[in-house]
Amino acid sequence: xxxxxxxxxxxxxxxxxxxxxxxxxxxxxxxxxxxxxxxxxxxxxxxxxxxxxxxxxxxxxxxxxxxxxxxxxxxxxxxxxxxxxxxxxxxxxxxxxxxxxxxxxxxxxxxxxxxxxxxxxxxxxxxxxxxxxxxxxxxxxxxxxxxxxxxxxxxxxxxxxxxxxxxxxxxxxxxxxxxxxxxxxxxxxxxxxxxxxxxxxxxxxxxxxxxxxxxxxxxxxxxxxxxxxxxxxxxxxxxxxxxxxxxxxxxxxxxxxxxxxxxxxxxxxxxxxxxxxxxxxxxxxxxxxxxxxxxxxxxxxxxxxxxxxxxxxxxxxxxxxxxxxxxxxxxxxxxxxxxxxxxxxxxxxxxxxxxxxxxxxxxxxxxxxxxxxxxxxxxxxxxxxxxxxxxxxxxxxxxxxxxxxxxxxxxxxxxxxxxxxxxxxxxxxxxxxxxxxxxxxxxxxxxxxxxxxxxxxxxxxxxxxxxxxxxxxxxxxxxxxxxxxxxxxxxxxxxxxxxxxxxxxxxxxxxxxxxxxxxxxxxxxxxxxx
Amino acid sequence: xxxxxxxxxxxxxxxxxxxxxxxxxxxxxxxxxxxxxxxxxxxxxxxxxxxxxxxxxxxxxxxxxxxxxxxxxxxxxxxxxxxxxxxxxxxxxxxxxxxxxxxxxxxxxxxxxxxxxxxxxxxxxxxxxxxxxxxxxxxxxxxxxxxxxxxxxxxxxxxxxxxxxxxxxxxxxxxxxxxxxxxxxxxxxxxxxxxxxxxxxxxxxxxxxxxxxxxxxxxxxxxxxxxxxxxxxxxxxxxxxxxxxxxxxxxxxxxxxxxxxxxxxxxxxxxxxxxxxxxxxxxxxxxxxxxxxxxxxxxxxxxxxxxxxxxxxxxxxxxxxxxxxxxxxxxxxxxxxxxxxxxxxxxxxxxxxxxxxxxxxxxxxxxxxxxxxxxxxxxxxxxxxxxxxxxxxxxxxxxxxxxxxxxxxxxxxxxxxxxxxxxxxxxxxx
Ligand code: SF4
Ligand code: SF4
Numbered sequence: 001x002x003x004x005x006x007x008x009x010x011x012x013x014x015x016x017x018x019x020x021x022x023x024x025x026x027x028x029x030x031x032x033x034x035x036x037x038x039x040x041x042x043x044x045x046x047x048x049x050x051x052x053x054x055x056x057x058x059x060x061x062x063x064x065x066x067x068x069x070x071x072x073x074x075x076x077x078x079x080x081x082x083x084x085x086x087x088x089x090x091x092x093x094x095x096x097x098x099x100x101x102x103x104x105x106x107x108x109x110x111x112x113x114x115x116x117x118x119x120x121x122x123x124x125x126x127x128x129x130x131x132x133x134x135x136x137x138x139x140x141x142x143x144x145x146x147x148x149x150x151x152x153x154x155x156x157x158x159x160x161x162x163x164x165x166x167x168x169x170x171x172x173x174x175x176x177x178x179x180x181x182x183x184x185x186x187x188x189x190x191x192x193x194x195x196x197x198x199x200x201x202x203x204x205x206x207x208x209x210x211x212x213x214x215x216x217x218x219x220x221x222x223x224x225x226x227x228x229x230x231x232x233x234x235x236x237x238x239x240x241x242x243x244x245x246x247x248x249x250x251x252x253x254x255x256x257x258x259x260x261x262x263x264x265x266x267x268x269x270x271x272x273x274x275x276x277x278x279x280x281x282x283x284x285x286x287x288x289x290x291x292x293x294x295x296x297x298x299x300x301x302x303x304x305x306x307x308x309x310x311x312x313x314x315x316x317x318x319x320x321x322x323x324x325x326x327x328x329x330x331x332x333x334x335x336x337x338x339x340x341x342x343x344x345x346x347x348x349x350x351x352x353x354x355x356x357x358x359x360x361x362x363x364x365x366x367x368x369x370x371x372x373x374x375x376x377x378x379x380x381x382x383x384x385x386x387x388x389x390x391x392x393x394x395x396x397x398x399x400x401x402x403x404x405x406x407x408x409x410x411x412x413x414x415x416x417x418x419x420x421x422x423x424x425x426x427x428x429x430x431x432x433x434x435x436x437x438x439x440x441x442x443x444x445x446x447x448x449x450x451x452x453x454x455x456x457x458x459x460x461x462x463x464x465x466x467x468x469x470x471x472x473x474x475x476x477x478x479x480x481x482x483x484x485x486x487x488x489x490x491x492x493x494x495x496x497x498x499x500x501x502x503x504x505x506x507x508x509x510x511x512x513x514x515x516x517x518x519x520x521x522x523x524x525x526x527x528x529x530x
Numbered sequence: 531x532x533x534x535x536x537x538x539x540x541x542x543x544x545x546x547x548x549x550x551x552x553x554x555x556x557x558x559x560x561x562x563x564x565x566x567x568x569x570x571x572x573x574x575x576x577x578x579x580x581x582x583x584x585x586x587x588x589x590x591x592x593x594x595x596x597x598x599x600x601x602x603x604x605x606x607x608x609x610x611x612x613x614x615x616x617x618x619x620x621x622x623x624x625x626x627x628x629x630x631x632x633x634x635x636x637x638x639x640x641x642x643x644x645x646x647x648x649x650x651x652x653x654x655x656x657x658x659x660x661x662x663x664x665x666x667x668x669x670x671x672x673x674x675x676x677x678x679x680x681x682x683x684x685x686x687x688x689x690x691x692x693x694x695x696x697x698x699x700x701x702x703x704x705x706x707x708x709x710x711x712x713x714x715x716x717x718x719x720x721x722x723x724x725x726x727x728x729x730x731x732x733x734x735x736x737x738x739x740x741x742x743x744x745x746x747x748x749x750x751x752x753x754x755x756x757x758x759x760x761x762x763x764x765x766x767x768x769x770x771x772x773x774x775x776x777x778x779x780x781x782x783x784x785x786x787x788x789x790x791x792x793x794x795x796x797x798x799x800x801x802x803x804x805x806x807x808x809x810x811x812x813x814x815x816x817x818x819x820x821x822x823x824x825x826x827x828x829x830x831x832x833x834x835x836x837x838x839x840x841x842x843x844x845x846x847x848x849x850x851x852x853x854x855x856x857x858x859x860x861x862x863x864x865x866x867x868x869x870x871x872x873x874x875x876x877x878x879x880x881x882x883x884x885x886x887x888x889x890x891x892x893x894x895x896x897x898x899x900x901x902x903x904x905x906x907x908x909x910x911x912x913x914x915x916x917x918x919x920x921x922x923x924x925x926x927x928x929x930x931x932x933x934x935x936x937x938x939x940x941x942x943x944x945x946x947x948x949x950x951x952x953x954x955x956x957x958x959x960x
Contacts, residue, residue, distance in 0.1 A: 001624035002609045003632060010589040033648045035562025035681030038590045040912030050919030052912065059558040062651070062682040076557065083893055095584035096648035096682070099615070124584060125612045 006354045006374055008329040008392060012122035012132025013094050014039055019136040020090060021053040021174035022202040026140075027086035029077045031069070031097035031104050034059040046395050047175055056080035060097075070102045077108050081115070088116045088144075088207045090136065095124035116207070118143045128352075130225045130304065130330060133173055137202055138229045144210035149237040156239040159217055165264035166196045168216045170231055170242075171223030172203035177307065177391040179203060181404035182222060186247060189407050190220070193257060193271040195264050202226075214238040218263040222246065222406070225304055225330055248310035250282050250411045251317055280408035282415045286318055297422070298499075300325035300366035302349065302357055302375050303390025305333030307405075309340050311370050311389045314414060316344065325349065325364050327357065354378075365498040368422060373397070385421035479508045481516045488518050503528045549877065549886060551868060556891025559912055560841060560866050562681030563689025564645060565594045569931060570693055570742070571604040573717045576640040577746040579605040580632065581679070582625065582657060583647030594928075604639070606632065610649060621655055622663075629664055633672055640671070641746040643693065646678035673747075675700065685866040687764035687842050687931070690717060694741060697749060698771035701741075704753035711737040712798055713750060713777065715769070716762030719934035720744065726785075726937060729795060732812040735802050741768075752777050757801050759794060761785060761936060763876075764843040766869045783875040785936045786844075786944065787851035788820045793875070816938035823942030824855060827949045832857035834952065837899050839909040840864035840890050841927040848908075848930065848944070850879045856945055860884045861902045864895060906948060923951045 009015075013030060020028040021043055030036070037057050043049045058076040060069045077091065091108040105119025118139055122132045150156075159165060169186060172179035180203070187197050198216040199209045213234060219242035221231045231242040241263055247256035254272065261271035285291060299321045301311045305328045315321040326341045327349030328334070334350045341348035349360055358378045361369060369379035369386040373394045379386035388397050389405075404410040481489070492500050500521070507524035508516050564587055567579045581587050588607035608628045614621040625644075633639060642664070644657045657676040664674040677692040678684060684692055694715065704711065712735055714726060723740055730738045739750030754776035760769065763784055773779065782797035783790045792813055799809045836858050838845040845865045852858040862885040870877075877886070887895070892913075899907060900920070907917055907924045914924040925948055935944040 001611065001614050001621070001628050003606055003628045004585075004588050004609050005603055005606045006592055007585060007588045007609075009585075011585040013586075014589065033562065033681035034558040034560050034685065035564065035590055035648070036586055037557075037559045037912060038561055038565075038593055040559070041910070042593060044913070044915040045911050048915060050915055052916045057557055060682065062680075065652070065682065079556070079893075095586045096652055099649060099652045123612075124586065125610065125615060128585065 008352050008372060008374065009129035011095055011124050012127045012129060013092060015129040015132025016090065016092060016120055016122060016136040017053055017055055018133050018173040018175050019202045020055065024204065024206045025087035026054060026207060027080055027084050027089050028055045029080050029089060029091045030055055030057050030094055031073050031102060032057045032094035033096050036094050043174055047398055065100065069100055070107055073102055073104055073107050074111060078111055081113050086115060088118065090118045090120055092120035092122055098124050116143065133226045134229045137226060138233060140210055141213055141230045142233065144207055145213040148211060148214050164194055164196050166198040166216045168198050168213055168219045169200040170219050170221050171227035173226055176223065177393050177397065178403060178405045181402055182406040185404035185407040185409050186222065193261065193274045194266055195260060216240060218242060224306055246306055246310060247406045248410065249314035249318055250280050252310060252313065253407050253411065280411050282318060282411040285415050295320045297321045297367040298324045299368045299370060300361055300364055302327045302371040304328060305330040305337055307390035309337060312340055312344065324366055325360055327351065387417045387421060479505045479514060479516055485516045485518050485521050488521055552885060552887040553889050554891040554894055555889060556894060558890045559892040559910060561594060561686040563679035563684030563686065563692060564591055564647065565686055566689030567591055567605045568595045569717060570690060574742050574746040575744055576638065577604065577643060578636060578639045579643045579645055581607040581645045581647055582650045582655065583607055584649045585609050587647045615653060618655060622660060625660055626664065633668060642672055642674045644674065644676040646676065646680055648680045648682045651678060651680050651682060691765045691767050694765065695767040695771045697742065698768060698775060701749045701752045704751040704755055708753060708755045709737060711739065711756050713739050713741060713752065713756050713758040715741045715758050715760050716765055717742055718761055718936060722934045722936045722940060725939060729812060733799055733804050733808060735798060759798055760872060763847055763872060766872065781875060783879065784847040786847045787855045787941050788817055788938060789854060790847060790851060791938050792817065820938040820941040824945055827942060827945035828856050830949050830952060831945065833859060834905040835859040835861050837861045837902060837904040837907045838863045839895060839913065840866040841910050842931055843867060844930055846873055846876045849884065850876050852948065853881055854879060861904050862887060862898065864890060906951060923955045925951050
């Protein structure tokens with residue numbers, strides 16, 4: 001039993017819904033009580049879908065439990081077929097139905113529907129949403145592409161010369177973070193370097209498309225959490241290699257192009273030069289002098305493994321930030337994240353406990369938080385600038401405009417998104433110089449985010465408290481502040497105040513000082529600015 | 531899969547108004563009772579709601595709350611895993627561990643609800659026993675109660691009913707010599723509560739209490755001298771529990787709209803022998819103010835047709851208000867559950883032409899809705915955008931629960947909730 005305030009992932013059947021909703025002509029019959037229909041609103045409200053997800057819920061009630069829930073499932077399944085006439089169906093149980101063990105798969109098969117039915121086993125008490133999506137995609141791929149797999153041992157026939165190489169784009173689903181635009185961006189990029197997209201799946205794919213998965217020369221895995229298992233199976237069944245680089249950030253996009261070129265048998269240099277590298281403004285924007293102020297900004301990163309790993313890389317290599325925290329809720333990828341964290345000299349935070357993440361942010365007091373919807377709220381509450389980099393996301397993270405994360409345009413979007421919540425370079429400078437000035441007063445927020453000053457101040461107080469609490473916890477709060485020193489501290493611009501407090505207290509503790517005076521404050525400043 | 535049982539007046543079991551009710555059995559598109567935690571925890575400020583359920587339950591509560599991360603959320607889920615399913619003894623130990631950890635973190639909590647879910651009910655985890663055990667351990671600091679918000683037992687607002695029904699046995703008994711007291715039952719926004727308090731005072735009814743109280747730890751007393759008014763239509767079990775404590779229900783429509791509010795106050799006035807001119811005097815001002823505020827919306831809403839999907843059980847009283855005070859043409863009123871006795875007043879006020887439906891086959895209901903092409907559809911969040919995309923205008927029903935709508939001074943706000951989508955549709959040129 002786990003005490004949970006907020007969850008990063010829903011149950012595995014929600015993952016299956018993300019796949020079904022992304023596809024065309026597939027219908028999902030879910031054995032579930034009425035309350036589970038809440039999941040529809042994730043799609044219709046958060047993603048603003050203009051259609052209901054293709055899901056029929058049996059909505060059994062307590063009084064059905066004594067009689068025949070299995071019969072109810074069969075009627076619902078038949079009625080769903082009659083009404084929606086899908087090309088194929090998936091059937092399964094939600095957490096409650098799993099306990100009553102009606103075997104939706106067997107029941108549906110017994111109906112002899114004129115379309116294929118794929119049963120799903122998604123253990124609700126062990127697994128979570130992304131796993132459910134990955135498993136569903138894998139089952140579907142096997143069911144529809146499987147029959148066309150060559151006999152084991154048969155080598156892959158060489159591509160007919162003169163034809164362009166073809167790949168599948170795997171992993172985009174409904175409710176995924178920026179999946180719609182990532183697919184468009186990467187398809188465009190592939191087209192430019194001479195690679196055709198054979199099938200994109202699950203997003204937009206029909207059952208028929210799935211049956212053609214084996215036709216492509218290789219697979220592009222956009223989201224390993226969702227498509228990893230399927231890609232591995234395609235590799236075994238069809239000898240299709242797949243990409244390992246996720247094209248998030250300029251450096252990774254270049255590496256991705258090189259990887260694709262080598263899988264496609266295109267010359268790498270030619271592929272890279274086919275791309276107008278000027279399309280990415282990130283490198284120049286990052287080198288331009290205004291960005292100097294980004295140097296060493298302490299950033300905390302949390303999300304699904306793919307986005308968290310990429311964000312850390314981008315933060316470090318492309319923004320010049322210092323990665324002070326890195327973590328993921330994707331336990332399946334814990335090892336990769338741990339390794340990456342080690343490279344930044346930190347320990348990865350592998351958890352799906354929101355409280356742990358919150359405590360970590362409060363303790364680290366970063367300058368910027370990059371995370372999911374949850375971290376956005378943590379940061380908002382603590383008054384720390386933040387940007388969203390990973391699912392789960394909320395309605396505002398499905399923007400009307402084209403805003404991919406992947407590829408060169410994605411890098412542009414990332415640059416803007418991460419820099420926006422921070423102070424402008426010169427502005428930060430002026431604030432430091434005129435800290436006593438009424439216009440540049442201590443609680444001033446970035447001028448382009450002016451209205452949030454009060455929230456930020458409130459957040460700061462909370463941050464202070466949280467930090468104090470965190471330090472209490474660490475047992476090193478033996479230091480107290482003289483009133484004058486406290487006053488002096490409050491003159492320091494808010495975005496460095498936390499750091500100043502921390503450094504001063506560390507300085508004092510190291511020297512066995514019980515009381516921080518104005519002198520201690522400046523001694524510490526001198527000490528740490530060496 | 532649909533069984534249509536159109537009850538003819540003759541086999542309708544009870545009710546003063548023998549109109550037919552359409553009952554279909556198919557997919558229901560409604561929340562379960564866990565959802566009511568979202569407003570109950572805002573109302574009872576020293577109570578914590580711990581759902582004992584699955585990841586689905588946690589995800590539901592969080593999605594219904596709009597992923598609104600409250601600074602201090604007073605609800606959480608104890609998510610059961612395989613090990614809890616394997617052995618109930620361990621599940622109980624686990625629950626004790628989770629509760630202990632929770633109460634350590636939150637010393638401000640005075641009342642803890644263990645909220646049952648479908649999984650906890652199917653595996654027969656006895657939360658009543660658990661609540662007793664934990665109460666013994668944590669009293670007097672914390673009282674632990676339980677109720678079910680499961681989707682196999684409850685729909686949406688029935689969660690509030692189950693919660694309040696669990697509180698009733700905890701209410702102190704009124705002293706033997708207690709005078710008459712009035713109890714208003716059903717969660718109301720504080721501002722509405724205060725308005726009603728003032729109105730009752732002006733009527734000379736001074737001993738008035740509300741259930742739930744703002745602090746769960748000061749529950750009002752109850753007994754044979756208590757008479758109660760329901761402020762919400764979903765409270766069947768709570769009413770039964772109050773009856774069992776000797777309290778008497780004052781039969782009245784619900785305090786929605788000018789008419790509903792007046793009749794509701796009148797029921798109390800009669801029971802308290804308030805002279806009728808005092809009632810008239812008391813409500814004259816607020817009534818006039820409300821009528822005037824409604825006038826603007828009436829111009830827009832009169833003659834417009836409306837279709838209700840079942841959701842909160844507020845559908846019937848709201849339809850009555852829209853039909854009688856704003857002149858709307860109500861096509862169908864769906865309700866998840868129809869409490870004939872508590873709603874008899876309301877139903878008799880509804881125009882004959884209104885189709886009443888209880889329960890749901892959402893696909894068939896969507897067919898009916900489309901074919902009747904209403905000017906506005908009241909439905910849940912799962913249906914709203916898809917219907918808008920089909921060209922219909924919708925009002926999300928969940929807003930009816932998060933907005934203060936009861937009483938005179940909220941009547942126009944309630945009307946505005948229906949006017950806004952129409953105004954918006956008329957304004958947009960895209
Ligand atoms: S319907 Fe049952 S399983 Fe689903 S969220 Fe509600 S209580 Fe949990
Ligand atoms: S604050 Fe966040 S969760 Fe709440 S409504 Fe706004 S975006 Fe949604």
